[in-house]
Amino acid sequence: MSTTTPQKKSAVESPEQIERRRIVEQFLLFQESLPKVDALSYQWLLNEMVPMSMAVENNLNQLDEYSSLSSQSVEPGSQDLNEEFSELSLNKFEYTPSHKLIAQLHNANDDQKDKSNERLFKIGSGIGSKMTELLIFSNNPNLSFNSMDALGMVRFICKEVWKQLYGKQIDNLKTNHRGVFYLFDYEFQPIQNFALDDDEKVLLDVVAPYIQVPLGVISGILTSLGVPEDDLSISFTYVDIPEDRRKPLGQFPKGVNFNIQINQLQNSQD
C-alpha cells in the first residue's frame, strides 16, 4: 500500500506527519490485536462454496422430484413412502466428493448453472456488504468513505478488500474514467492450485463458478457504498499473464480481469 509507506528518508518530520504516523501505527497495532484465525481455514471455506452450491442444486431438484411424486401418488401406501423418505434424509448424510460436485456443475444444464452461479454471487455479495461495514468501522486512517467517488471505491476494493480476502492486492487497475473499470488479478488466489489433465479450455470453464463469489463481493461492496444495483454490471474474462509475472510452475494458466461498469457515471458524461 503506497499510502502507508512510512517516509523514513526525510530527517525532519512535520508535527502533522508525526501525528499521522502515530495514528497509522496505532491502527496497525489495533489490527494486530484483533482475534485471528488461520488463513488456510478461510480458504477452505471459500473454496468449498462452489461444490456446496452444486450440492444444494442437487438436493433441491431431488426435493422437487419427490414432492411432484408424492402429490401425484394416490396409492394408499404413499404415507409409508413419505415416512421412509424423511427418515432417510434425517439419519443418513449424503456425501458426494467436492471434485465430483464441481464436475457435475460443469456438466449441468444452463438453468442449474445459472441458479448455482446466482447462489454463489449472492453469498459473495453478502460478504461484500458486511465487509464494507467492517472496514468503515475499522477507523483505518487511510480510508475516508465520506468523499469517496467511484474510483475511490474501486481502489478500496483493489487494495483493502482484496488484501483481506485473498492476502494480495489487485495487480493492475485500468479505467476509462467514465464508469468502466478493469481489475486485473494475475494470480487469483483461490484457484492457483487448480489443474486438470484436460485442455485449458475445459479447465477455464470448470473454474468459472469460482469467480462468481468475488463478482458478488464487488457488487456487495459497491451497492453498500451507495451505487444503485441497477446501474451496476459486473463480469469477468480470463486474460493472459504478462511475461514478467509468469512462473515456471504452480501457477494457474490465466489471470482474471474483473470488469466493473457503473452506468450512472457513463450517462452523466454524455
Place this chain on the structure above:
Amino acid sequence: MSTTAGTPNTASTANVSSLASSKTIKQIGETAWKNRTVKINAELFTLTYGSIVSQLCQDYQRDFKKVNDQLFSMGYNIGIRLIEDFLARTAIPRCDNFVTTSEVISKCAFKIFLNITPAVTNWSTTKNSFSLIFNENPLSDFVELPMDASKELWYSNILCGVLKGALEMVQLDCDVYFVCDVLRGNPQTELKVKLNKILKDEMPAGED
C-alpha cells in the same frame, strides 16, 4: 469403503512416546500457530460463514434440518482434505488412544485452524466419547439467531462435518454432533465426539 472393524483396543501401532504428555501437544499447537500460520481477521471468517448459512436458509426455505445436513457435508468435504494440511504442519503421528486424540483435536487442531482451544470434558466411562465445550467460536461470534432458527438450526454444524471427515482419514470412525449451543439459548456450546470403531488399515488389493 471396504474397511473392516477393529475394536478400540487394537489401536494403531504407530505411536510416538513424545506425544504422551498433553503439554507437548499444547506446545506443538502453539508453535504451529505462532510460526507456521498465515493469519486473517476472525471477523472476516465470521461474516463469510454467516453469508453461507443465511444463503442456505434461504435456499432450503428455512428447513433448518436440511441446512444442518448441508453444512455437515460441506464440512466433511473440507475435513478429508484439511487433515493433510494439519498433519503436514504438525507431523503428529497416529494417537495410541482416544484421550490423546481429544487433546490433539482441542490443543492442536482447533488452536491452529481457529485459534481456540475448546475444553475436553464429559468422558464416557469407556473413554470412547467426549465433549468439546466452546467458550468462544469464531464461526458464530456476535451471531444472533431468529426465533424459528434457534429451535432447529445447528449454526456451526460445519465443524461436525470437518471433524468427522478429518478423523475418518486417520481411521477413526466417529459420530460428531452438537448437543447444545449458546445460540439456541443453552448455557454453553457443547459438541460431542463419539468413537464408533477404529478402521483397519488396508493392504493393497492382491489379485495376483
Place this chain on the structure above:
Amino acid sequence: MIYSLWIFDRHNCIFDKEYTVNQSTSIVNSKEQQSRGKLIYGMIHSLKSMSTKIAPGNMLRTLTTGKYRIHALFTASNLWIVIFSDLTHHELHETLDRIYELYLKYVVHNMLKPIDFKESAGLKESKKITSPSFIRAVDHVLCL
C-alpha cells in the same frame, strides 16, 4: 542418484516414477510396476510394524541394502512417500517433506481432482496422480 519415487495412500499406490541414468526414458505410473509396487508396500509394511514392535514410537525412516537406500515418510493418514536411492544419499528427510508439500499443493488443494483415488475410480478417472505440474515439480525437487 535417485532410482524411483513411490507414493501410497491408504488404499493403494497412487504414484510411481522410475528414474534412469538416461532421463528420457523415465517412466511414470507404469503398469509394469504394479506388482512391484505391491511388493514394496508389503515389505515396508512389515518393516514398519516390526520397528514399532521393537520399541514404541520407533519409526522406520531409512533402510539400506547392498545397493539401495530406501527413504520413507509416513503420515497419520497413512500416506507413504518412499524414495529409492543409491548409497550416496544418506538421508532425504527434507526431500520427502518437500514432496509431501507438493502433494498438498497439487493433490490436496486441487479441488478439481479427487483426494481419495479409490472412491473416484470412475470410468474415465485415473487411480493415480496424473497432474503434469505435479510430475514436473517432483522432478524439480529430485534435481533432474
